[in-house]
Amino acid sequence: MANTRDEIIICRCEEVTLGEIREWIAKGYDTFDELKRVLRVGMGPCQGRGCRDLILREISKMTGKRVDEIPPGRFRPPSKPVKLGVLAKGGNDE
């Protein structure tokens, strides 16, 4: 099922293509968190802001499930990348 669309990069942080995502959904990795663990989608600095919806839609297309039936995956802190040096200074002295 080679398709030129397979070359499209869906997760820009980790450079994961639509083709790779489709390949793993076909192997049964049909939740966001499974794809995250096997392909690193959503593990980069944007934490899935760019790719999560696109991937959930692709899972929906391939499995026939509605998007709201697919586990959306965990959101982990911090919500935006923060420098180690800033975190090391602590949060109480301003």
Place this chain on the structure above:
Amino acid sequence: MTLPKTANAVIIGGGIQGCSIAYHLAKLGMKDVVVLEQNTMCSGSSGRCGAGIRAQWGTEMNCRFGLACVEMFEHLEEELGMDCGLHQGGYLLVAYQEAEFEQLKKNMKLQNSLGVDTKVISYDEAREICPGLSADDAVGFTYHARDGHADPMLTTFAYQEAAKRLGVQFYKFTRCTDVKTLNGKVAGVTTNHGDIDTPVVVNAAGGYSQQVAKMAGIELPCFSERHEIIITEPVEQGVCPPMLMSFSGNYYIQQRPHGSIIGGCSPEGHPEDYENGNSWGFLEKMSQTITSLLPRTRGVRVVRQWSGLYNMTPDRQPIMCEADTVKGFFLSVGYSGHGFMFGPVSGELLAQKILGREPWISIEQLHYNRFEKGELIIEPAVV
């Protein structure tokens, strides 16, 4: 989803232990092996771990296990047909107290006698291995070059995929709710998706091992501690080539091949609530530890923090055995924070035990009845 009505073995837990045991059972010829996972494969402790692999241990058994694991990881990609992300940058152990350094040297002697090529190195040598390391207050270092880390998720999935090719069936979102026994033998399991009759049940439930054991009427002295961890954005290689670890310093820090730096430590209080929660206190403390050891990381950004459960036993050694009271009920639990690295070997050893063969490294000592007998095998080298 339809579960099979019968199986030759049902494994509870889709982490590294469950997937490795399943693969080895199938490889040794067992048919109709089923793995049940309450969430998705590798969603528990395996997929949350610090990824380290080491042979620098303080007991003979762990040195043997550790070295066997290092050797197995070195050939795992060929064996399973998938890249497992192995990186052998060594473990650089840092001692901050004289007594601790003495213990590391004692461990090293034991390791050397068992074929593990650990050596004491100077601060200058440590800084060659880990450029930019700032550890002026350290009293000594040991290093074993073949230690390192691998990708716990890819490794677990590699076992799953290889096991699938051998006919093993995996069921996610399938929670075991009861282990049925009859006349002192395993008869089957009950799950949220139906029952399976089976003569063999394997408890590979990681952080939930004590709950699954209870289903078979067995009380394990295990408990689950929450440990936290952070990862940074990827940066250029060379920031932390070895796994930098200290028992008294209470940290481990490493850089994965794709550039992210991972760091973790033992939290104070060790919450035992089965919640994989996150704390601000850990984020702050870990950031202080990383930036003081590796000052040039100050500008590197943390992208994510998470946590996982260490399934602890009283002597911090795993439980691998068949239950005395319930024949056919096997356990591979209580890895106390080193279940991922032991997974390739422990899976093979337990599969051999299940099939009535002699495990190629003896696991006799790892029966849970050692706790009643007082025959603990205390491991000194654990973060």
